Structure formats: structure tokens, C-alpha cells
Amino acid sequence: MAAHASVLLMALEDFLSAPEAQRPDARARLLAALRAALADGCWEEAALTLRRALVPTLDYTTAQSLYRVYRQLRPQLPDPGVPLKLALLSNVTSDPLAQFLELFLFANGVAVELYRSDYGLLRQEILDPDSGLYAFRPRILFLATTWRDLSEAPPVSADAATVQARVEAEVAGWAQLWRLAHERLGCQVVQNNFDAPPWRALANHETRHPAGFGRFVAAVNASLADAAPPYVTLHDLDHLASTAGRWAWHEARFFYHAKLPCAPECLVDYAHSAASVIAAHLGLARKCLVLDLDNTLWGGVIGDDGLGGIRLGQGEAEAEAFVAFQHYVKALRQRGVLLAVCSKNEEATARAVFEQHPAMVLRLDDIACFVANWQDKATNLRQIARQLNIGLNSLVFVDDNPAERALVRQLAPEVAVPELPADPSGYIRALECHRFFQTTSLAGEDLRRTEFYRANAAREQAEASATNVAEFLQSLRMVARVEPVHEATLERTAQLIARSNQFNLTTRRYSAAEVLAMARSPHWITRTISLTDRFGDNGLISVLLACIEGDTLRLDTWLMSCRVLKRGVEELLLNHIQALARARGLRRIVGEYIPTAKNAMVREHYARLGFCLIETNGAGHAWWELAVTPDWTPRTTYIREVHGDG
Amino acid sequence: MDELRTQVQEVFREVFADPEIRLHDQMTADDIDGWDSLMHINLIVALEKHFGIRMATAEIARLKEDGQNIGTLLQLVAGKLPRA
Structure with missing residues (x-):
């Protein structure tokens, strides 16, 4: 088994990086390695290799051969x-x-x-x-x-x-x-x-x-x-x-x-x-572009060449290519792709380029997470994913150094690592052709995403200075708009439904079409929450889809963006649901939890909110119940609730 | 011609996913499992790519007609290769 894994890995590296002339050989070796793995029943290893070999630049015949491997x-x-x-x-x-x-x-x-x-x-x-x-x-x-x-x-x-x-x-x-x-x-x-x-x-x-x-x-x-x-x-x-x-x-x-x-x-x-x-x-697009620095964003090595020695700016051909690549990356940032830096450098030296070099297009406030140290990059990428609260499989890592790329492919296989040509004028194409950051709509939130993540960093500092949580939450002066899904919020709602993995109780993926049908149905209650605070607008961050079934309000979908964890939004929504169920004469609220690889953080969500477990099945799918009563005491929150246009 | 036959055979083996295929001049499309109209396209695309040649629209059709066999295919490919 282990033998197959290493043969596959080497064959994959050759296949991805082979120059044109050696491509037929590399292709034959990859196919042979895949078939050998299949013959020995090493399915998982073969699948992992196959997934990563599937680049858009495949020729037709190779794609046909890989398709047959896939069918098997x-x-x-x-x-x-x-x-x-x-x-x-x-x-x-x-x-x-x-x-x-x-x-x-x-x-x-x-x-x-x-x-x-x-x-x-x-x-x-x-x-x-x-x-x-x-x-x-x-x-x-x-x-x-x-x-x-x-x-x-x-x-x-x-x-x-x-x-x-x-x-x-x-x-x-x-x-x-x-x-x-x-x-x-x-x-x-x-x-x-x-x-x-x-x-x-x-x-x-x-x-x-x-x-x-x-x-x-x-x-x-x-x-x-x-x-x-x-x-x-x-x-x-x-x-x-x-x-x-x-x-x-x-x-x-x-x-x-x-x-x-x-x-x-x-x-x-x-x-x-x-x-x-x-x-x-289906919410499977990547979210964050992680950039190496030396010879990726500029020519040369900042630690050796210094601010005056790196190649970046007008007047020299290759230096212009780096500027163009930065412009391309900046445009991705402006439309909602998160940027991070992962570089082997002294942090102060690396940051100084962003702060002081006159030709830098990217600035520090474009970067949601900046990591420059001497650790291996796979470890640093895990750190970046953790800090941004996104999965490793949301990352794309761009590095000019083939050895770093190979290391990350081996040690963090969830990260996408595109091949880069030696010539920086080819970087844009090398990245663009993979369509990593495909999007089906562009909501206002996308255009402000880096702001959100940076404002979060500011909030974390405020949290550190407040003496207790209640005081901190009060200091945020939060205002939540709670409203049914309507035309202006439909796209963002569908986007959250497609993308949320962690704070997502049931991970049911509904299309914009399906959500629209629910919003129009008398049997469904749809709610979204948009949250602002003194550091800025968090945008639309939570979605609830609930179905009225007899005397029961079934919470079909409850999800929230992880950037507003522990702010009291869940409690606010619970208060809202109770009031709403009472007003409609319903008797009970039933919440569901369906476990996935990513949503363990909400396993006890309903327990925390005072629901009682009424049923579980073998797969861990759980049903929780809360009675609707007039004497129910609302949860304390530090969020002011406004509705609709108010 | 033998070298050419070996190379064409390799292409057949890849396209039809059958490492056992051995080409003879008298073979026709009926002698190879799965040689339907879509596999025919796959085969032409693979041959064109491998040899850096281009088949005319009529030639693509002719290869599956009566009286055509591997022998005539080899001749067609050979005629399109740059002379050594």
C-alpha cells in the first residue's frame, strides 16, 4: 500500500511538472501507476492521485484514459x-x-x-x-x-x-x-x-x-x-x-x-x-489564495537583495510582470477572494516590502492573514486555515519554488497547488486556467470580505481589553436586522447555504430557486440576519429555514457564518423563533442536527439553547425539541433587533 | 513500416484500453471490441496527436468503410508523415 502511495506521488509530480517533450512518458507512467494501484485495490490512494491529475490542460486522449480509471x-x-x-x-x-x-x-x-x-x-x-x-x-x-x-x-x-x-x-x-x-x-x-x-x-x-x-x-x-x-x-x-x-x-x-x-x-x-x-x-469553490513572496510577488529575495534590490516596478520587463500579477491578485481580492501570505522570511522584513516599496500593488490591508517564518509551509498553511476559520480544502497555494509545491502537495493534499512556469509573465494564466475561485453570483458581502476578516482582528483586540464577555459584547453596540428572504438577499442567502460547512446544523444545500420557493410558501418561514457593530458591517451572516408541520415548527436549516461566533446571534434568533412560533399558535419547535465531517462545533447547539433530545438514529442524525410556552424567558443578548425596513 | 505499426498499435492499446491488441493488416473495425463511432473519433484524435498529422474529413469517414483495414490505415498514416 505504502509503496503504491509513493509511486503514485512521484508519478503525479512528474505528470504535473513535465516539460512538453517529456509529457507522453510522464503520462504513461502516471496511467501505469494508477492501473497498478487499482489492480491491488488501493482505491483511496488512486482516487487522491486521480483527483489531482485532473487539470484543465489535459489533452483529449489522456482525459479519456483517466475517465476509464475513474469508471473502474x-x-x-x-x-x-x-x-x-x-x-x-x-x-x-x-x-x-x-x-x-x-x-x-x-x-x-x-x-x-x-x-x-x-x-x-x-x-x-x-x-x-x-x-x-x-x-x-x-x-x-x-x-x-x-x-x-x-x-x-x-x-x-x-x-x-x-x-x-x-x-x-x-x-x-x-x-x-x-x-x-x-x-x-x-x-x-x-x-x-x-x-x-x-x-x-x-x-x-x-x-x-x-x-x-x-x-x-x-x-x-x-x-x-x-x-x-x-x-x-x-x-x-x-x-x-x-x-x-x-x-x-x-x-x-x-x-x-x-x-x-x-x-x-x-x-x-x-x-x-x-x-x-x-x-x-454546491459550495465547493476555493476561498483563499495563499501567496509566497520571493520570486512569486516580486523578483529576487528580499532577505538578500533588500528593498532596493528586488525586481518590481516599471522599466524592467520581468519586474513589470510581477506588477501585473499583483494587479491580477488584487482584483481577485476586490471581488471577495481572501488573500494570505505564507513565506519563509523574517516577518518584519517581509512586511516592510508591503509598507515601503513604492511599486507594491498589494498592501498589508489586502492580506487577511500574514505568516512569515521559517517553519515548513504545510504547517503554516494549516495555521492560516485555522486563523481564517476555513477548511484546508478552501486554500490555493501559489509558490514559484517546485520543491515547496511538492512538499505541500505531499503533506497537505487538500490544498490546491497549481504548477507555475519559471517565467512570471505566465503566472496569471497558470492560476486563472484552474478556475479555483469560480463564483455563481456576486453579493455585496463578497466585495467587503477582507474588511470583515480584518474587522474581526480588531474585535479580537477589543475582546482582549474588555474585562468580561458581557462588557465586551455591549461595547460592540451590535444591531441585527432579522427579516424574511427577499429579492435583494436571495443571492447571498443561497451563497451562504452553498458554502457554510461548520456552523451548519443540517448542511442541506438548497439552490436560489428552492429558497425562493420556500420564501413564497405559506408553510415555510425564512429568516436572515444581518449584523452591524461599531467596527463595521458584518453583512448577512445567518440563515434559518423552518417548516410548519401541524403544531410543530421544524428547523430545517440553521446556519451561520463563523466570523460572528459567540456574539449572541444564536440566542437572538432563538428568541425570535419562540416569539414567532407563539404568535402562530404552534406548540413545539423541533431542531435537527445531521453530523458531517465539518460541523462538530454545533453538535451541542440545541442542548446549549435548552432543547431536549427526542430521537437519534444510527448515523448520528438527532432531533431536539423545545416547547413553545407563554412563560418562556428570552435569552439575554447584547444585540438590538430591528426588522424589515426598520 | 514495422516501427510505424508498433506505434499505431500503442495508440490502439491506449484508446481501446486493451494492452493485448495486436494489429494485422487484414484486421477491420469489426475485429476490435468497442470500435463504435465515438471510439472512432477517439482513435482519430489520438492518432493525430501522436503523429502530429491531420486526417481530412473524407479520410476519417473512409476508415470505417468496406474494404478498409489496418493495412490501409497504416498506409494513410505513413503518407502523412514527413519523409525521413
Whole structure:
């Protein structure tokens, strides 16, 4: 067993880092090592290696070979991943796409149960209420459309008004399918936008002439994005075509032969992209980018070269490449990706660069957690995950040093460690191609996340200076807004439901579509809590979904962001629930706890709140009860509660 | 031609996941398990990648037609390789 593990690890390292010329050999060795591990029944080791070998730059044939390894492996794995019922509808041949989707979802920790329509039946499957699609009941429906599915393209003689009407008709046709599928299934819909071909009848005039086909495709894509409700996610196929190169993407021999939607080699990246979007819906996107410093953020070694000696800034080519990489990283930070530093340096020396170097784009206040010391990096990454209160599997580690990368891959396999080229001008692409930080929506919270984490550090200091907890909590001057889920909070609510793992009593993942249905249902009570205090706005940090069943209020989902632990939010919500249940004449409140690998911190949540255990099953799923009585004494909190618009 | 046959055989073994495949000139698509239209695409893609060649649309179709066999496939590939 151990022998397999080390052979696999070495084969994987070679496979990931081999230069172009040695790639076929490295690929053959990796496949041989995987097959040998399978032959000896070393399933877990093979699965771990396979997951990490699944990079978006695989060639088609290797992806096929790895898919066969996966098929052999999957039935043997005790825990193949988060289960997902996925339906894939398309009007072209979807077999290889489906295989690669399954493969990349496996890499993301998802075990797919897949439904596919017969070729050419995309619309019929949705329109016919008796189709296999509705019997299958997917949680996510993927409409794998291509530009050939456009049905309203105008003739070149059409005037602007006609073209506009055609665009609207095209979008209305798709929106009608979304609505039907959503009404009947309550599922999330993922649909490709349209991949404009490279050939243009109007040549350069194509985008200016109202009825140019290229212009029509662009207009439809823009209108689809505007028309899509929260339960629809648009997968940007047109962008994939452009990054692949449109002539390469639209290489049509295999469309004529087998009705493949794009060139076979492009299918790998297509599936990777779609899988990353689907995985993000399941809360499996990464959250934090951990950066090495020397030769990663700047050229040279700060400890040796000093502030004046490192290469960063305008005027020298490589120094400019480092600046560009910092700009890229900064943009990720600004949209909600957490940044951390993990560097072998004296901390003061490392910090000085951020504080004093004039060309630094990243500043200390961009960094949520700064670790510079001489410990091994795997240990430091664990430390970073702990400090930020996120899982090791939320981290992406970027380091120019192949030895550090190999060490982290070996000692902290949950961390994603992309290969970096020796040339810093390739860093952005090397990181971007993995789509680690895929997001399905952008809520106000994302834009302020680093602030939240930094404000937490300030709160921790205030806590240290207060003499007791009550005094500290009072000093925070907290205000909580408690309200039902509504349009403006739906996306953030769905995002929290998808992402929360630790303070999450049942870890039931509901899509935006499902939450919306609950918010509109008379049988469900939905509440969100947004919290502010004197250090700033924490944003929307807690979600409750409760179902009225007879005289019982069943707490189906209760979750909270870990950044507001021990502030009294749970007690506040309990007081709110009691009052609400009483007002509705209910007799009891039942809370559930379903254990997962990550939510041990809330195992005693209901006990702490005074519930009594009424039932457990063998899997640890527990039901807790609290009577609803008029003489119930509310819990003490130091949070002022406001409602709705107040 | 023997060197070419060995290389093509390696590609077949990988694509059809069968390390036992031995190619003879007279073999046809019917002699290899699982050689359906999708595996045909997989095979063409793998051959093109391995040899750095490109099959024309008609050639891709012809390979599965009557009268075609491994022998004619080898000739087709050989004709596309740069002359040594």
C-alpha cells in the first residue's frame, strides 16, 4: 500500500511538472501507476492521485484514459463525494462532454448521477411533462447549447427594429424553457451562452451592421445575461471559444462526423469550466489564495537583495510582470477572494516590502492573514486555515519554488497547488486556467470580505481589553436586522447555504430557486440576519429555514457564518423563533442536527439553547425539541433587533 | 513500416484500453471490441496527436468503410508523415 502511495506521488509530480517533450512518458507512467494501484485495490490512494491529475490542460486522449480509471474506481470508493443529480440536455452529441464533466466534478469532490437526453431532444425534454427529465428530477439542469441552437437569427437585410425583435424572441424562447423547468423541478438551470463562429459574412463590418450575425450573437448573449433570474446560471461558452481561439474551437470535422459541439481537444476545457460552475453551486469553490513572496510577488529575495534590490516596478520587463500579477491578485481580492501570505522570511522584513516599496500593488490591508517564518509551509498553511476559520480544502497555494509545491502537495493534499512556469509573465494564466475561485453570483458581502476578516482582528483586540464577555459584547453596540428572504438577499442567502460547512446544523444545500420557493410558501418561514457593530458591517451572516408541520415548527436549516461566533446571534434568533412560533399558535419547535465531517462545533447547539433530545438514529442524525410556552424567558443578548425596513 | 505499426498499435492499446491488441493488416473495425463511432473519433484524435498529422474529413469517414483495414490505415498514416 505504502509503496503504491509513493509511486503514485512521484508519478503525479512528474505528470504535473513535465516539460512538453517529456509529457507522453510522464503520462504513461502516471496511467501505469494508477492501473497498478487499482489492480491491488488501493482505491483511496488512486482516487487522491486521480483527483489531482485532473487539470484543465489535459489533452483529449489522456482525459479519456483517466475517465476509464475513474469508471473502474468509482464503485469501489466508500465516499465518492457529494451526491448530485445532474441532467445534461443538448442537441448535439454529448457523450465525451458528459464523461469529462463527470471526471472534473469528481475532481471537485462531487459524485454525479447523470441523466442525458437523446440527441436533439433538448426542447422536447423540457416541454413534455412526461419526459425522462421530470422522472429523474435533477438538482441541476445543464442546457449545453451551441450557436447552432439559435433560432431567430435575422436576415442580413433586416433593419434595427426587426433585429431587436428577433433578439427578444430568441431570449424569450430560452426564458420560457427556464421557467418551465424551474416550475416543474425547482432546480437550478445552467445554460451555455452562444459561441460566435469566427467566419463573418460582413467581415469587419459585422459588429456595426444591425443584422450582422456576430452582432446578433453578442446581443443575444448580453440579453440572456440581463434576463436570467437567480435560478439560472449562464455558462460563458463564448469566452471559452475565444480563449481556445475561435478557429480551433470551431474546427468542424468532428461536428460533420459525430456532431461534437466543438473540437475534441476543446471539450476538456469546456467540461472543466462547466464543472467548476456546477461545483461552485454546491459550495465547493476555493476561498483563499495563499501567496509566497520571493520570486512569486516580486523578483529576487528580499532577505538578500533588500528593498532596493528586488525586481518590481516599471522599466524592467520581468519586474513589470510581477506588477501585473499583483494587479491580477488584487482584483481577485476586490471581488471577495481572501488573500494570505505564507513565506519563509523574517516577518518584519517581509512586511516592510508591503509598507515601503513604492511599486507594491498589494498592501498589508489586502492580506487577511500574514505568516512569515521559517517553519515548513504545510504547517503554516494549516495555521492560516485555522486563523481564517476555513477548511484546508478552501486554500490555493501559489509558490514559484517546485520543491515547496511538492512538499505541500505531499503533506497537505487538500490544498490546491497549481504548477507555475519559471517565467512570471505566465503566472496569471497558470492560476486563472484552474478556475479555483469560480463564483455563481456576486453579493455585496463578497466585495467587503477582507474588511470583515480584518474587522474581526480588531474585535479580537477589543475582546482582549474588555474585562468580561458581557462588557465586551455591549461595547460592540451590535444591531441585527432579522427579516424574511427577499429579492435583494436571495443571492447571498443561497451563497451562504452553498458554502457554510461548520456552523451548519443540517448542511442541506438548497439552490436560489428552492429558497425562493420556500420564501413564497405559506408553510415555510425564512429568516436572515444581518449584523452591524461599531467596527463595521458584518453583512448577512445567518440563515434559518423552518417548516410548519401541524403544531410543530421544524428547523430545517440553521446556519451561520463563523466570523460572528459567540456574539449572541444564536440566542437572538432563538428568541425570535419562540416569539414567532407563539404568535402562530404552534406548540413545539423541533431542531435537527445531521453530523458531517465539518460541523462538530454545533453538535451541542440545541442542548446549549435548552432543547431536549427526542430521537437519534444510527448515523448520528438527532432531533431536539423545545416547547413553545407563554412563560418562556428570552435569552439575554447584547444585540438590538430591528426588522424589515426598520 | 514495422516501427510505424508498433506505434499505431500503442495508440490502439491506449484508446481501446486493451494492452493485448495486436494489429494485422487484414484486421477491420469489426475485429476490435468497442470500435463504435465515438471510439472512432477517439482513435482519430489520438492518432493525430501522436503523429502530429491531420486526417481530412473524407479520410476519417473512409476508415470505417468496406474494404478498409489496418493495412490501409497504416498506409494513410505513413503518407502523412514527413519523409525521413
